[in-house]
Amino acid sequence: MNSDKNCVAPKVWLITGCSTGFGRALAEAVLKKGDYLLATARKPDQIRALIDQYPETAKAVHLDVTLSQDIQAGVDAAIATFGRIDVLVNNAGHGLIAALEEVSDVDIHQFFETNFFGALRLMRTVLPVMRQQGSGHIVNMSSTAGLVGFGGSSLYCGAKFALEGTSEALAKEVESFGVKVTLIEPGAFRTDFNGRSLAAAQQSIDAYATVSGASFQWFKQMDGKQPGNPAKAAQAIIQAVESPHPPMRLALGTDAMSLIQEKLEWIKTDLDAWQQVTVSTDYTDTSVLEREYGVE
Numbered sequence: 001m002n003s004d005k006n007c008v009a010p011k012v013w014l015i016t017g018c019s020t021g022f023g024r025a026l027a028e029a030v031l032k033k034g035d036y037l038l039a040t041a042r043k044p045d046q047i048r049a050l051i052d053q054y055p056e057t058a059k060a061v062h063l064d065v066t067l068s069q070d071i072q073a074g075v076d077a078a079i080a081t082f083g084r085i086d087v088l089v090n091n092a093g094h095g096l097i098a099a100l101e102e103v104s105d106v107d108i109h110q111f112f113e114t115n116f117f118g119a120l121r122l123m124r125t126v127l128p129v130m131r132q133q134g135s136g137h138i139v140n141m142s143s144t145a146g147l148v149g150f151g152g153s154s155l156y157c158g159a160k161f162a163l164e165g166t167s168e169a170l171a172k173e174v175e176s177f178g179v180k181v182t183l184i185e186p187g188a189f190r191t192d193f194n195g196r197s198l199a200a201a202q203q204s205i206d207a208y209a210t211v212s213g214a215s216f217q218w219f220k221q222m223d224g225k226q227p228g229n230p231a232k233a234a235q236a237i238i239q240a241v242e243s244p245h246p247p248m249r250l251a252l253g254t255d256a257m258s259l260i261q262e263k264l265e266w267i268k269t270d271l272d273a274w275q276q277v278t279v280s281t282d283y284t285d286t287s288v289l290e291r292e293y294g295v296e
Contacts (some may be wrong), residue, residue: 004273008242010057012036012082014074016065016122017047017092021142022189025230026089026237031058033238038078038085040092046105065092065118087241088126089139090119093159099208100154106156107202115159120166127174135178137241140167142183142249144256148263152212171248182246184237187253189228228253 023218040063130136146160
């Protein structure tokens with residue numbers, strides 16, 4: 001390790017879903033800056049060329065986030081190769097455009113296995129390592145759809161909203177251990193999300209043609225035209241990880257900022273409009289409110 005106090009020691013990253021998109025862009029950026037990387041993918045051959053460029057600092061392993069044995073093997077490989085894990089990036093996942101009525105129980109379980117429970121398993125597996133180290137950073141790739149509900153995306157929003165709530169609470173649980181948590185909330189970026197990674201309802205219902213059907217067509221038409229640059233997103237994520245005071249949430253893209261601001265205004269409008277009804281449900285004895293919340 002360099003003794004210069006201004007130099008930052010290289011970090012060890014474990015990133016899921018490194019084949020394409022944000023995962024690939026972040027993997028490239030991490031290696032280029034000189035950090036260590038345990039890159040995972042369901043098809044490691046797809047990232048072999050990248051890993052071969054950095055034989056001393058990179059290792060690729062097969063990891064399907066729906067399989068507990070793969071997750072444990074991936075974490076074990078990171079520890080065996082690099083001795084620690086400084087940053088976990090839960091990036092693996094895919095999109096689904098479908099109204100809630102248009103998906104089966106099987107669709108729902110499979111989708112949440114990949115887009116929510118996989119991240120949960122990885123966090124639960126990595127956390128003991130980070131606690132023992134007394135440091136670490138969990139970066140969960142959410143979405144603007146983790147804060148804003150979009151018609152035709154009820155399952156996708158549901159999985160991302162779940163990831164947001166879990167991450168926010170987790171940050172409070174692990175803060176005293178020196179472990180940080182950050183949610184990344186991108187808008188539309190020029191990845192393959194709108195292409196190969198986007199699925200539609202297998203059994204569409206005509207009544208939802210103007211909702212999920214139209215949404216799916218919009219996503220397909222936007223493929224390759226999204227305003228967000230994945231390489232710039234990767235640099236923003238690295239900047240957040242390297243910050244001594246990283247954000248709990250990091251929105252990426254002008255569109256993300258606009259949509260989230262609209263959501264916050266909507267929440268405040270409803271809260272203000274229904275304030276009298278909200279406070280009318282308390283007991284008339286206000287001693288608890290005064291003591292616990294400072295409400296007079």
